Amino acid sequence: MTTLFDSIQIGGLQLPNRAVLAPMTRVSAESDGLANELMRDYYTSFAQGEFGLLITEGTYTDEAFSQGYLNQPGLANEAQRDSWKPIVEAVHAEGSRMFAQLMHGGAQTQGNRFQQRTVGPSTVQPAGKQLSFYGGEGEYPVPDEMTEDEIQQVIAGFAHAARHAKDAGFDGVELHGANGYLLHEFISAEFNQRSDRWGGDIEGRLSLPLAVIEAVRREVGNDFIVGMRLSQGMVTDATLKWDGGVEGARTRFITLARAGLDFLHVTEGDASAPAFEEGGPSLSAIARECVDIPVIGNGSIATGEQANRLLEKGEMDMVAIGKAALANHDWPLRVRNDEDMTRFNFEMFIPMATLSNEKAWRQDNQEPSSLN
Ligand SMILES: Cc1cc2nc3c(=O)[nH]c(=O)nc-3n(C[C@H](O)[C@H](O)[C@H](O)COP(=O)(O)O)c2cc1C
Numbered sequence: 001m002t003t004l005f006d007s008i009q010i011g012g013l014q015l016p017n018r019a020v021l022a023p024m025t026r027v028s029a030e031s032d033g034l035a036n037e038l039m040r041d042y043y044t045s046f047a048q049g050e051f052g053l054l055i056t057e058g059t060y061t062d063e064a065f066s067q068g069y070l071n072q073p074g075l076a077n078e079a080q081r082d083s084w085k086p087i088v089e090a091v092h093a094e095g096s097r098m099f100a101q102l103m104h105g106g107a108q109t110q111g112n113r114f115q116q117r118t119v120g121p122s123t124v125q126p127a128g129k130q131l132s133f134y135g136g137e138g139e140y141p142v143p144d145e146m147t148e149d150e151i152q153q154v155i156a157g158f159a160h161a162a163r164h165a166k167d168a169g170f171d172g173v174e175l176h177g178a179n180g181y182l183l184h185e186f187i188s189a190e191f192n193q194r195s196d197r198w199g200g201d202i203e204g205r206l207s208l209p210l211a212v213i214e215a216v217r218r219e220v221g222n223d224f225i226v227g228m229r230l231s232q233g234m235v236t237d238a239t240l241k242w243d244g245g246v247e248g249a250r251t252r253f254i255t256l257a258r259a260g261l262d263f264l265h266v267t268e269g270d271a272s273a274p275a276f277e278e279g280g281p282s283l284s285a286i287a288r289e290c291v292d293i294p295v296i297g298n299g300s301i302a303t304g305e306q307a308n309r310l311l312e313k314g315e316m317d318m319v320a321i322g323k324a325a326l327a328n329h330d331w332p333l334r335v336r337n338d339e340d341m342t343r344f345n346f347e348m349f350i351p352m353a354t355l356s357n358e359k360a361w362r363q364d365n366q367e368p369s370s371l372n
Contacts, residue, residue: 002311004304004335007052008318010294011225011262013171015097015318017052018311019332022267022298022322023101023174023229025057025069027134028355031113033060033067033074034083038355043087047094049330054096055265055320058103058176062157065119065150067112068105068181069134071354075100076157081164088169099172099225100165102158106182107143107191108235110136118143119150120185121192121199121208126236133353140236151198151208154182159215162226172225175212177256178267180234183209187252188234189243202248206255213259227263227296228256232283238269245276249283250290257291264295265320271299272310284316296320304335326358342367 005017029035046054060067060074074080091098107120110130120143130136165173177183185191186208192199198207216226232242242248253264266284275283284297297316301307302324310316323344325331334341348361
């Protein structure tokens with residue numbers, strides 16, 4: 001029976017266990033997108049807590065439209081690349097592996113220091129209000145429909161950033177195709193209303209993520225790990241479902257995996273809930289059944305029992321932990337030692353989800369701190 005503490009291989013990379021830190025934006029980089037010491041201490045604490053794999057927060061890929069949040073870190077230039085090196089080194093020294101999540105903000109962009117306007121596949125405005133805990137305010141702007149040149153710039157940006165990730169020492173990259181950001185918007189029937197080769201039916205809507213995978217693969221070679229994160233819901237609309245039901249999901253997973261991915265990362269509000277019909281399979285179970293690369297599952301997994309149950313049932317190969325990891329930077333260690341978990345408290349994000357706020361909140365509340 002598979003458990004959390006069994007090792008696993010992704011591509012040629014051996015991981016010590018199946019506990020993954022989910023990617024989480026913390027808007028705590030320098031204003032020019034450089035990663036800093038506070039981030040190093042933050043990521044190192046999860047490695048010390050025995051997460052076998054850390055996935056970074058969404059990291060922007062170019063100096064055009066990809067930056068989604070002010071104080072988001074980047075991998076768009078050499079200075080940003082170099083700023084990640086001490087972080088990756090410190091995480092490796094603790095025995096964990098680390099992937100960079102590469103992200104283009106698309107229409108959900110709310111803070112970009114290079115551009116005033118936002119872009120997306122079509123002029124579809126995201127619902128709801130910008131996220132105040134990332135410094136946003138008011139409605140999202142209506143994005144401009146991307147031109148062919150701008151699409152080519154996106155593809156080149158992902159490839160370039162993946163090269164920077166490899167040169168910074170990361171073990172792999174995760175392409176962010178989830179949560180409503182640009183690659184997800186291109187896949188989405190709601191957001192992609194294009195009639196050119198980048199839109200139309202599901203095959204057309206997968207064209208941009210496919211082009212990105214191919215360009216990244218060409219840039220980093222076959223030995224570097226490349227995966228993709230996918231979700232149905234978006235930051236701006238958690239209720240969205242993929243068109244095509246289970247079959248549509250299979251088409252997405254199979255087509256993307258075949259393009260050269262080493263893993264898929266599937267996130268839902270509740271990782272164990274049926275993806276479509278009552279009583280049907282979860283989204284990660286659908287993925288796992290139709291591809292032969294490892295599947296990371298994520299969504300409301302808080303305890304070791306939950307994680308082990310999902311692994312034992314074969315719903316996923318690895319579990320990614322988000323909020324429960326913020327509450328317990330040493331989540332895997334606590335599972336192993338059968339220790340109580342601290343409950344996640346959203347107050348650590350008030351007024352913003354920064355690392356310095358987390359640190360101050362921990363001091364004020366005498367919450368055990370794993371941040372130095
Ligand atoms: C503060 C915060 C920041 C997040 N930032 C990202 C991100 O940068 N990239 C991403 O793919 N998901 C991001 N997410 C989503 C998480 O990776 C995860 O999918 C979500 O929290 C659900 O998992 P959980 O129930 O284990 O927390 C973020 C979530 C939180 C709470």
